[in-house]
Amino acid sequence: MKSTMDVKIDLIRSDLLKGKPIIVYDFDGREEEADMVFYAGTINWESISTLRTHAGGLICYVIGRNEAEKLGIDLMVDLLRENNKYSHLVKRPKYGDYPSFSLWVNSVNVKTGINDIDRAKTIKELHNLLESEDPYDLFRQNFYSPGHVPILISRGLKERRGHTELVTSLAEFLGLKRSMVIAEMLDYGKSLSKEKAIEYANSNNYIFVEGKEILGLFE
Numbered sequence: 001m002k003s004t005m006d007v008k009i010d011l012i013r014s015d016l017l018k019g020k021p022i023i024v025y026d027f028d029g030r031e032e033e034a035d036m037v038f039y040a041g042t043i044n045w046e047s048i049s050t051l052r053t054h055a056g057g058l059i060c061y062v063i064g065r066n067e068a069e070k071l072g073i074d075l076m077v078d079l080l081r082e083n084n085k086y087s088h089l090v091k092r093p094k095y096g097d098y099p100s101f102s103l104w105v106n107s108v109n110v111k112t113g114i115n116d117i118d119r120a121k122t123i124k125e126l127h128n129l130l131e132s133e134d135p136y137d138l139f140r141q142n143f144y145s146p147g148h149v150p151i152l153i154s155r156g157l158k159e160r161r162g163h164t165e166l167v168t169s170l171a172e173f174l175g176l177k178r179s180m181v182i183a184e185m186l187d188y189g190k191s192l193s194k195e196k197a198i199e200y201a202n203s204n205n206y207i208f209v210e211g212k213e214i215l216g217l218f219e
Contacts, residue, residue, distance in 0.1 A: 005213065012207050013174045019047065023185070023201045024166055025194055026211045031095050033184050034197035034208075035163045039171070040127040040179040045116040047181070048123075052116065054200075057184025060150045061123050063130075064168045064178035068102065068153040070135045075153055076101045100155065100164040106147030113148040122149045127179045154178065157215065166214050173217050 012022055019042035025034045036055040038047050040062075051059050068074070077098050080086045092098055106113035107122040125142060126149070129135040154160075154168040168178040185192040185200070192200070201208035 005216070008207065008209070008213075009174070009217070012170070012209065013176070015207060016171075016174070016176065017042065019044065020206070021047070021050065022207045022209060023197055024163060024170075024182075024209055024211070024214075025197060026163055026166065027161065028194075030161070030211075031163075031191075032194065033163070033191045034194065035167070035182045035184055037163075037167050038181040039176060040123055040181050041177065043120050043123050043127070043181055045120040048116040048120045051181070051183040054185075055183035056186035058150065059119060059181065059183045060152050061126055062152045062154065062164050062167055062178075062180040062182055063126075064154045064172070065156065067130055067178055068151075071129065071139045072136045073102050073139075073151065073153070075155075076103070097160045097162055100152040100160070100162060102151040102153050103145045104147050104150045105143045105145045106149065108142050108144060119149055122147065123181055126151070127177070130177050130179055152182075157218065161211060161215070166211050169218065170209075170214050173214075 015022060016039040021036045021038050023034050024037050036051055048059060077090050080090050105122065107125045110118035110121055112118060113122065129138055132138055152164045154165045157165045157169050163182055167180045167182060171178050171180055185197055187193065187196065198208050
């Protein structure tokens, strides 16, 4: 008989592959934020609209470290450290971890890049790169920077335990590509509380999962 968590994991995988979001909360005492999360392989403009209107935070494309290496992109903090003009801007945030931001990009096939259709197209094309035999050259041919889709790179759960690492690790555990789309859930003037995030998830029949549950999958 499957455990409660095993059943939950099966439901998470099923929902993500259907194009349905899940809600992921990090940890008490860290950012204490809930993110709405989609699998990038199913992203469409309606998904982006949902992230924009129901989550409200920055819509980001998230990949693993190995995927970033195949694309030939680095963390922004490393790029800034290498430039004497901007190195002084690299500082550790109050919650403790250096940000996981890399480049901000657009597909060359979009118009302005910011509307829901354009952002969905950029993200879907980024996801498709991971299935190609030559992601490095295709990335340079088919995208430009700066754009409207920030790419986040996971450092791995052993080094960092933010949403970037949580959702890429979850995807890997589920047997999916480490290719996700996230946005922070916001309230009036501040982040949505854990209690309100749970209430929202329940009212919309979305699965709510905590960082500690994801960590437990790897213990």
